[in-house]
Amino acid sequence: MPGIEAGGIAVVLVARSAIAAAPRAEMERLAGQVSGLHEIALATYAFTEQGQPALREVVANLRRRPFREIRLVPLLFPMEASFRAWIGRTLARWQLEWDTEGPAIRIGPGPNASERLTDLVSDLVETAGREKPFMPAEHPATTGSVVAAAHRRVLVCQGGPCNEAGAAAIWGHLRNEQEGQSLRTAGSGMMSATTSCLGPCSLAPVVQVWPEGTVYGGVNEAGIDAIIREHLLGDRPVESLAYPANGRKQALRLRE
Incomplete structure (x- = not known):
């Protein structure tokens, strides 16, 4: 709704890469959950490396809409300190190329900064304990691989x-x-x-x-x-x- 979006906050969940449908669907699900939070007018996701939608395209599109600010939320753990630094420099370069004004952009610190991270990891440990024990295949796959003829x-x-x-x-x-x-x-x-x-x-x-x-x-x-x-x-x-x-x-x- 335009009335809600104007002056609202756009959130972009940021991951490195995904080429299969399943991880993209998971990002879509997470974005849907975030979209219900207070003041969040729109939530989406993007990838910094391989995968669609690419971060550059997502940010460029959001900057053309009347949001108050755009929040980039990295979903990386562990997250190297250099990640936020190069994302910041890359955003600055992109904005110079776009040569238009847009909403403020903020970059989150990543999951490691959350006080709830220990609870999340504990839950994952308990969930792993309910999984079936891993058993190696009796007959390993013998399919071959294509050797590309690329020059x-x-x-x-x-x-x-x-x-x-x-x-x-x-x-x-x-x-x-x-x-x-x-x-x-x-x-x-x-x-x-x-x-x-x-x-x-x-x-x-x-x-x-x-x-x-x-x-x-x-x-x-x-x-x-x-x-x-x-x-x-x-x-x-x-x-x-x-x-x-x-x-x-x-x-x-x-x-x-």
């Missing part, structure tokens, strides 16, 4: 500086586009993976495309879109984002 591999760095620069959101955008555009088989085909530090930390977030070995730095969602369009599908490295492997120190170039 390219896209690596998204998950080292410390890249994580702090929001690499998880970049990874999620890549995976969602990979699924949406069928990139595993489109063009020369591609597979993607996260990796530990790729080396040029000052260029964070860093993405590398093989077999060319092209290193891309300062990659955001628009950069991923350009890499897909020009490099993966067009067979042309994106020169404006690429950094040559010349063995020399390089600083991140500023983009207009």
Whole structure:
């Protein structure tokens, strides 16, 4: 109802990723419970990495509606201290890209800050005690796996500086586009993976495309879109984002 939504509070339950229907349904159920709380005009959910709806899309849509504030509630345990930091920096970057005013956005501390966490864990321990004992299968599955014929591999760095620069959101955008555009088989085909530090930390977030070995730095969602369009599908490295492997120190170039 517009009268209730105007000036109200929107809540976004935030998880890392989900590609199957069951976890998405669970998030939907939790959001439905939250929507009944006092002052909550709307409750929904989003994923920071792979999965739909993506956090960027959800926040962008909510900012266009007349909420008083948007509360992001991470459902992660344990939750690393860096999570809130990179979410905050990523939100600031997104808002600069959107270039429009919107409601205040607050980021919650995560489940570890709740005084009721011990009660929740105790309940889960008791519930586990009512489950049937696990028994290994007598005949393990012998089904095979497909070895992809994809020509390219896209690596998204998950080292410390890249994580702090929001690499998880970049990874999620890549995976969602990979699924949406069928990139595993489109063009020369591609597979993607996260990796530990790729080396040029000052260029964070860093993405590398093989077999060319092209290193891309300062990659955001628009950069991923350009890499897909020009490099993966067009067979042309994106020169404006690429950094040559010349063995020399390089600083991140500023983009207009």
